[in-house]
Amino acid sequence: MQRKLFLTAFFLAIFVGQNLAQAQTGETKFDVPAMIEVNAIYNDCILSDSDPYEQLIEIVIPVSCWIDQRHRDHIQEFRFDVHWHRSVFPVVEYGPKTLMQSPVHGFIAVEKRDDQTVKVGGDSQIPAGAVKVGAKLETAKTVGQTERFEAIPQHDLLVASGSINRGTGVFFRFHSAKQFSLEGGRELSLVYRVPRSWRGGIIRIDCLAVGSVKRFPGITDELRSAVSFIVPTYLKGDREAQQVAAQYVQSEQSLRHDWVSYVSKKPEPKFWEQVQNSWNKDETKDELPTNWALQLIQSPSDFDLAEPTKKLPESLKTTVKHFADARRQMAGLSK
Numbered sequence: 001m002q003r004k005l006f007l008t009a010f011f012l013a014i015f016v017g018q019n020l021a022q023a024q025t026g027e028t029k030f031d032v033p034a035m036i037e038v039n040a041i042y043n044d045c046i047l048s049d050s051d052p053y054e055q056l057i058e059i060v061i062p063v064s065c066w067i068d069q070r071h072r073d074h075i076q077e078f079r080f081d082v083h084w085h086r087s088v089f090p091v092v093e094y095g096p097k098t099l100m101q102s103p104v105h106g107f108i109a110v111e112k113r114d115d116q117t118v119k120v121g122g123d124s125q126i127p128a129g130a131v132k133v134g135a136k137l138e139t140a141k142t143v144g145q146t147e148r149f150e151a152i153p154q155h156d157l158l159v160a161s162g163s164i165n166r167g168t169g170v171f172f173r174f175h176s177a178k179q180f181s182l183e184g185g186r187e188l189s190l191v192y193r194v195p196r197s198w199r200g201g202i203i204r205i206d207c208l209a210v211g212s213v214k215r216f217p218g219i220t221d222e223l224r225s226a227v228s229f230i231v232p233t234y235l236k237g238d239r240e241a242q243q244v245a246a247q248y249v250q251s252e253q254s255l256r257h258d259w260v261s262y263v264s265k266k267p268e269p270k271f272w273e274q275v276q277n278s279w280n281k282d283e284t285k286d287e288l289p290t291n292w293a294l295q296l297i298q299s300p301s302d303f304d305l306a307e308p309t310k311k312l313p314e315s316l317k318t319t320v321k322h323f324a325d326a327r328r329q330m331a332g333l334s335k
Helices: 002-013 239-265 271-279 292-298 314-332
Strands: 028-031 036-041 054-067 075-084 091-095 099-101 108-128 131-151 156-164 169-175 184-195 200-216 219-235
Touching: 028 200, 028 219, 054 075, 054 200, 054 219, 075 184, 091 156, 091 169, 169 184, 200 239, 200 314, 219 239, 219 292, 239 292, 239 314, 292 314
Parallel strands: 036 219
Antiparallel strands: 028 054, 036 054, 054 184, 075 169, 075 200, 091 184, 099 156, 108 131, 156 169, 200 219
């Protein structure tokens, strides 16, 4: 039973990044906090105290990136897309910005030489008795000029960033280089313009690792590892908003745990039943998919839960209801 439960949990985990190409694999792993505290900031060039409708908030997202030592030379890029999960607010500032760097500091000296060779010569005859011997004499002279100047060395693109979703989200791309390590922790900073009444909200962080590995001469396999995180945020100093965020985290974890237990207890169909179900799809269309709980967590909207959950046991229905209520309370903090 424990082995079956473990396999079911692993199977569910591969669907976390449902909007990305693949799920998180053994080559790389990402991690972010379960919830994030947000700082309110003030900028008199943008806002004033007399404006009751808007404020600026800064969200700093610590992202941890781990690469298996066998694939550290194979991963070329990390991608992070950050945007609101259930709200839409404009981005005012973000970081890190696009960064290019060279292992050579300062300028490099370049010498450019343009040489030309000029030949000068003529014919001469030397009497040698009855035989005349002819000879051709040439001299060569090299002339030219040398140009010396300083140039900027070639730079590698380390970080690229910019807005997405019509200015309501930001993408970050980290590229591998000799002087830059992809593995480790980094911070993504976003400043949003939100209503003055904003106390919290839910953001989504899509993480993707891209690379390639040569299996045989002329054959290269692409490496892709992806995962998405749904993270509640709350305004610093607002204890009630912090408790709402913590309740959301607890309800999400309960939903994951109870769903894995439910799926693991379902009897596995026998081979002939699988064949029969593949032909009679009408009999299985009402069955919830194995990754339904993760689809619910990833969904940005509150779809009708009554119909999908009518075949679930009462205990799991209660867990789903608690999660839906906690998410609606988080959404209410953004108004």
